[in-house]
Amino acid sequence: MNPGRRRFLSSLLVAGLPIPAMTKGLTVYMLLFRGVTDAEKGFLAGLAEAGLHPTVIIRDCDRDAKKLPGFVDEIRHLRPDLIYAFGTTTALAVVGREDERTHGRFIRDLPLIFNIVADPVGAGLTGAMTGSGRNVTGVTHLAPLQSQLAVMRQVKKIKRLGFIYSRGEKNSGLILATLREQSRQGGFEVIAESFAADEVGGALHGLIARAPDFLYLPSDSSVIVQAGEICAASHAAGIPTFSATEEPVRQSGAFLGLVTPYFTAGKFAAYKARQILAEGKSPGVIPIESVTRFQLLVNIDSAHRLDLYPPVNLMRFAEAVRSSA
C-alpha cells in the first residue's frame, strides 16, 4: 500500500477526528495485516455499489501480530455493526478457533467477515464451508490445489516441488500438509523450507540448491512481501516460480499464478456484508465461498528470463503481465 495513503488514514486515527458520518449510521471496522490491499479496495467499492455507505474504521497491524489484542479490545469497546478481517491470523485473533471455549477473550457476538483466508476449515475458523454456525463468514481466495498443480504440469513436468514459507503463518502449514498429500498421489516430491519473519535468504538458497522443478509461493504474507527477492534468485538459477496469490506475479516477477484477483475477492466479501448489514442475515448461515473463476497470470519478463513459455492452450486464456516498475 502506498505510504501516503497509510499516513493519511493513520493520522485520522491519531488525531481522533471523527470519521465523517455517512447516511446509514452503520459502522464497519476493518482490521488489516499489511495495509490496504486491492481486497479492501474491492470491498469498499462493492459496498458503495450496493448503496451502503457505512462509517469505516481502518486499523492496520503492519505485520505485527502483537498489536492485534489491542485492536480486539477496541472492537469490544466500539461495538461496530460488522468486522472485516484480512487474513487468517487477524480473523483468528478476533473470533478465535471455533473449538476454543475461552471465555471473554474473543468476540463472539458481533458479525465478522474474513477475506483472503486460504483454508478456513483447516484454520479452525469454521467447521464447514456451508456455514459456520457462529458469528463468522467470509471469502477464500485460493484456487484448488489440483488446478494449480495441473497448470504447473502443463508448463513443465514436476518431479520435485519446492515450497517456501514463513514459520509464523498458519495458512502455509495447512497448505503444506495438503500439498504433501497430493504429492503422494501425484508421484512427485515436496521439498519445503521455512524461515522466520524477514530472514528468507537462508531458506531460499537452501531450496534452490536442491534443484526443484518449480518453486511454489504460498499465500503467506512474509513470502508475498519478499517475493521479489525470492523470484529473482530462483529465476537466476533457472527455477520457475508459481504463486498462489496475485501480487507476486504482478509486482514481484513471479512467473506463473492461478489466482483470484484480490479486488474481486473484496467485492465478493462486500456481497456477503450486504447480506448481513442490509438483509439482517446471521453470518452463521452464510456459506464461505471462493470466487468460482480464477485468473491465469503469466509474467512475460520472467518467461523471457527463464526462456520458458507456457503452451498455447494456457496462453490463450492467460493474462500476460509485465513486471511493474
Add this chain to the structure above:
Amino acid sequence: MHTRLLYFSIALLLLVAIGFTLATLPLLSRAATPLLETKSRTVGLAIANTIGKLVTAGVPLHRFAGMVSYMDELRAHNTEISYLAVRDTQGNLLYESGKATGEKTSGYMVLSVFAPGKKLVAKVLVEQDPRYIQTKLRDVMLDALTVLLIGTIIAIELMLFINTTLLAAPLDAVDRVLTRASAGDFRYRINTAGKLGEVGALGKWLNDHLLEINARFQSSLDRSGSSDATVSPLTLARYRFCEAGSITESGDQLAIFRWPFFLLVFAEALSVSFLPRFVSSFPLPDIGIPRDILVGSPISVFMLTWAIALPFAGTWSDGVGRRASLAAGAGMTAFGLMLCFLANSLVFFLLCRAIVAIGYALVFVSAQSYVTDHCPPERRTQGMSMFLTSFFGGSLSGAAIGGILADHLGWKATFGLSAFLASSVIFFVLRFLPNAQANETRKAGWAEFKAVLGNKSIMSLTLFAAIPSKISLTGLLYFAMPLYLLQYGASQAMGGRVMMAYGMAIILLAPWFSRLADRWKNKLGFVVAGGILAGAGLFICAFLPSGWETALIGVASIGLGFAISGAPQLSMVSQFAQHQGDVSPGLANGVFRLVERIGSALGPMVAGLLLALYGFGGVFVGIGLLNLFGVLMLAAIHSRLSGAKQP
C-alpha cells in the same frame, strides 16, 4: 400382365427420382462452396487471433509450445480441414498439422496475422480436404436412394394388392371357370362379391350365362320328369351341373394377404427406431436394476411374449380360420399400439408391448398359415418367399420411415399413426380376404406339441438350419455389425445402409430363388446352398481388411444365404407337418418359430462370446462355421431319414 404394369410403374418412379436428384445436385455443390469457405476462414481466424494474442503478450513466434497439438485439435473438430500451417514473414514453416496436398480447392486460404502497429507477423495457411464435398454429396445421394427404395417397396406392395384384388384374382377366376366350363363342368360360378369395374361386370355376365345353362339343364330334367339317374351316364359323365348356389371360384387368392400383412408389419416397425429413447423418457422405477436393462425391457418383453404366443396363436388360427385370426391379430396390435400412445409409465408400457406382441404373433402365424393353405405344394416356396418379402419390406420401410416421422411429428403421434394403420388392416382383412373355411380343429394338446417336437424332419431343420440363420441375424447383424462398424469408423448413416443390405437382399432375391426352388423341386438343396453361401461369405470376411466394405460383404452373405434358404425352410416345415406327422400346420409353424427364437436369443450371446475371446475375426469365422456345419449336418440327417425320397 400385371408384372409388366409393375415394371412400368417402377421405371417411371425411378426416372422421376433420378431426374430430380440430378437436377438438385449441382445446386447443392454450389451452395456448399461458400459455406466451406466460411468454415475455413473461421478456423484460420481462430489461429490468427491466438498468434496475435501471444505475440502481443510478448511470446516469441518460434516459442509457441503445444502449437501443433492445438492445431491438431482444431482439425479434429473440423474434419473437412486437412492441413494447417503457420509460416513466418520470410515464408519459413514454423508449425504444421496434417498433410499438405497443395491443391487449391475451395476453402484454401492464407490469412495474415498482424501485431499492433500493423506489423505483419505471420501467415496462416488453411487447406480443405478435396474429397470432403464429394463424400457429402455421396451421402446425400445414398439417402435419396434409400428413400426411393422404401417408396418403391411400399408402392409395389400396394400395387400388387390393387392388381390382385381388382384384376388378377378375378381374371384368374374367370379363367378357371371358363376352363372348367369348356371341359363340360358347369358347376362353378365366379365370385363377384364386391368386385368392381369391368372385371366384375364380366364376372357377373358370365355367371348369368352359367346360371342360364344350369337352369336349362334343370328344366330339361324336370320336363323329362326324371331324376338325374335316368339321364344317360355318358352325358352325366361329361357334363356337370348343379343347383344354384354352386361352387364359387375366387381365383388365386394367395397374393391378397401381402398388403394387409405388409401394412401391419410396417405399422409396428414405425416405432422400432425410437423405442429405447421413448422408454428413457419415462420415470423409471428405482428397483436396483441397471437403467440400460430397464430401457431394453420392452423389447425383451415383446420378443418373449411373441415367441410364447406363437404356438397358441397357431392353433387358434387353425381353429377359427385365417380371416378371423388375422383380423383379431390386427385388432389386438392396433389396440396395443393405441395404448402405447397413452403410456407414460414403464410397467404400463410393458403391458402394451405384450398386447402388441400377442396380436403380432397372431398375424404372423396366420399369414404364414394362409400361405400354406392357399399354395399348392409345387408353389409353396414361392408363397413363403412372398411372405418373407412382405415381412422384410414392411420391417425395413417402417423402421426407416418411423425415425423420420418421429423427428417431425413426435413419438406419441407416430404411435397414433401406427395404431391407425394397424386398425385399417382389419378393414382390408375383412373386406378382401376370402372367407376362410375353418380347418379341422386339431386341439393343441400336449400330445400334438410333442408330436411336432418329435418329428425328426422338422426338428433337424429347425436346429441345423433355422437356428444358425437366426443366430446370424441377431448375433451378427444386430449385435456384432453395429459394434464393428462403430470401431472401424463408419458414419452412422453408412452403418444403417450396410444393415439394410440384409433386408434388401431378401426382398430382391428371395422371390427369384424361391421360383427356382419350386421349379427344381429341391427345397433341401436350397436350404443347404444358402447355408453354405452364408458360411463361406462370412469365413472370407475374417480375412479381409477391416472396414465398412467388409461389413457389407458379411451382411450381404447372410442376406443372400437367407434369401436362398429362408423360404424353403418355411415351406419344408409346413410340408412335413402335412405329410408326415399329421400335425396341424398352424401348430407346426408356431413351434418352429418358437424354437427359432431360441436361436434369436442365443445369437448375441454367441457373438459376444466369440468377440470377447477371438475378436471380430472370430465372430465371422465362428458364425460362418456354424452355418456351414449346420446345413451339412442337416443334409446328412435328411439323407439318412429319407433315403431316396425327394424332399
